[in-house]
Amino acid sequence: MQFAANFFFIIACPCLISLALPAEERNFLEIEKLGGSVSKTHRNSNDLEIDFHLRGKDLSDQDLEKLKGIKNLVSLNLGGTKVTAKGLVHLKEFASLRRLHLEKTLVSDDGMVWLKNLKSLEYLNLYSTKISDAGLSHLKDMGNLRRLYLWQTETTEKGVETLCRNLPNLLVDTGADLSVLTPSEPPKKLGNLKWRPATTASLPKSKSGPNLTLLFENKSKKKIKLYWISYGGQKRLYGEIEPGKTRRQNTYTSNTWLVCDQEDSPLGHFISERGDAKAIIPAGI
DSSP states (O other): OHHHHHHHHHHHOTHHHHHHSOHHHHHHHHHHHTTOEEEESSTTOOOEEEEOTTTTTTOOTGGGGGGTTOOSEEEEEOTTSOOBGGGGGGGTTOTTOOEEEOTTSBOOGGGGGGTTTOTTOOEEEOTTSOOBHHHHGGGTTOTTOOEEEOTTSBOOHHHHHHHHHHOTTOEEEOOOOGGGOOTTSOOOOOEEOOOEEOOSSOOOOOOOOOEEEEEEEEOSSSOEEEEEEOTTSOEEEEEEEOTTOEEEEEEETTOEEEEEOTTOOEEEEEEOOSSOEEEEEOTTO
16 A cells, blocks of 8 residues: 555656656756757767757756756757857866857857867857957867857957967858859859658768758748758758748758658658759649
8 A cells, every 4th residue: 555655646746756867867858848859979879969959049048057967968059049158157067069059149259268178179150149359269279179150250350360370170161251242243053952752761861071052942832841960860950941932051061951841740851962052842742
């Protein structure tokens, strides 16, 4: 009778089940409540990816405390959240972090000081933030940094050159300066990527290669979801495209982009090739 009573008490109070979990697993549950996803980079790996992009738009500085104690974190996507410079203090312990997305956040120069100890960092996206040359100065000793994205920031050519002198293996992408394009310049003719209808076969994982831009065009009558298939094979939601609309997407050679309907049923996919291209979602799907 005592066992039955205890069993009933646990069922009636599911919060106790959460308290019985290890601290790291409790943090995973909290992250998912905030709109984040936690996954392994590879099936047989202990390395973790955490992604708040799109689903965690309301993520705040205080919410980042939920990351404390998580081990083997190698990729963190905070893009499009409400994180500010103050929140980046919670990242200083993640020495294994290799990829960090901060695009379209509220981070500024003050927060960059908390990144300088992330010695394993290889990829940093600061697109559409308030970062200036002062913030770049905190990155000068990050010897493993290979890719840095600075579109629509307050950095200058001089600041980028100074950083690259300290990090000669760094590739910095500052985006296109549309103001220098003349009206008489002919539009670039784009080839079409092959549309690959959905099958039961596993999708190929994305591979790293040269940077390029895809122009997705939805010719169907459905509102679709666009997913990037990560280097570990996981789905990452990047956005939605209304019928008849287009979306311009930065990507790399040999990246896989999955198209799903609103119920997340796969419709088909594209694999980027060398150079910019159109990715036309057909009318008959």
